[in-house]
Amino acid sequence: MANPARDALHFPSHHAQQIDPYIPTLPATPTPTTKPHVTLTFATSLDSQLSLAPGIQTALSGPESKAMTHYLRSKHDAILIGVGTAVADNPSLNCRIEGVGGYGGEGLEGQPRPVVIDPKGRWTFSADSKVLKLAAEGKGRAPWVVAGLGRVDEERRGMLESLRGKVLEFDSSGSSISWSEILNRLVNDGVKSVMIEGGGGVINELLAPENVGLVDSVILTIAPVWLGKGGVQVCPDARVEDGQRLAVSRLKDVKWVPLGDDVVLCGHPRLA
């Protein structure tokens, strides 16, 4: 390994062993599939909120669980967020674990592909956006933007393509795109595993009854803090069958892993 970067994070192997049963493994013989392995992973407060208010980035993960998130980023082909998060956070969406490409490793080995769901082309990224800067510096990959036809202007499309990113166009008239379609497009473009980080809109859709079968694992950091009403909440639509209210889903094969002051909850979601 080349010299590790000074800002690289470390995730100890005894912690990794606890999380590993919930992350993707490559099958010995690859079989055709309609979607990648999907890991839904995010951090919430004790009142199930992702941030203090819409549009406000809120650091919830402590240093140990932050390192875990970067370990997960190194183990997935892609990392996906909604446009609300891209606009609010100006995120890096790269992996800063020691030993990956740009942080002591070669090339872009271990760097996930950022994917931003932006049907209306609301993300006004520029060469100064963190994710593009990191791609230009060889410390991350350029994003793929999932957008409605013609919603990303030529200048921004060119900016992406010059860094080996691209626009994935959907004929959606700028409205909702089904998650099966999005995931199918990703797998057809070579993404075998994707970690979905948020935000509220994306997570609540993926936890909704009709999408439960699309998510393979949930890895959820819970931070010991209450944010108070008015934040971005994780709470999927209710499940009602034959006029009866039912629980939406439940995690199976559950493991609770304490990491610093936080606890990380891992499991496989199933209809309750």
Ligand SMILES: NC(=O)C1=CN([C@@H]2O[C@H](COP(=O)(O)OP(=O)(O)OC[C@H]3O[C@@H](n4cnc5c(N)ncnc54)[C@H](OP(=O)(O)O)[C@@H]3O)[C@@H](O)[C@H]2O)C=CC1
């Ligand atoms: N604590 C944590 O782990 C995390 C926290 N966050 C926080 O979450 C907040 C952002 O959440 P939120 O505002 O809900 O935004 P999101 O990032 O969830 O983006 C939501 C938007 O994405 C687009 N979108 C989502 N699903 C689809 C779909 N199926 N088809 C087409 N478009 C889709 C829509 O865009 P459009 O409206 O243009 O149609 C939608 O309004 C921020 O404050 C951020 O800091 C984010 C990630 C992780």
Ligand SMILES: Nc1nc(O)c(N)c(N[C@@H]2O[C@H](COP(=O)(O)O)[C@@H](O)[C@H]2O)n1
């Ligand atoms: N795991 C986790 N913990 C938190 O406390 C967070 N606020 C987030 N947010 C997600 O991470 C992105 C920002 O990190 P980078 O700049 O990409 O390193 C942000 O956009 C959310 O997806 N996650």
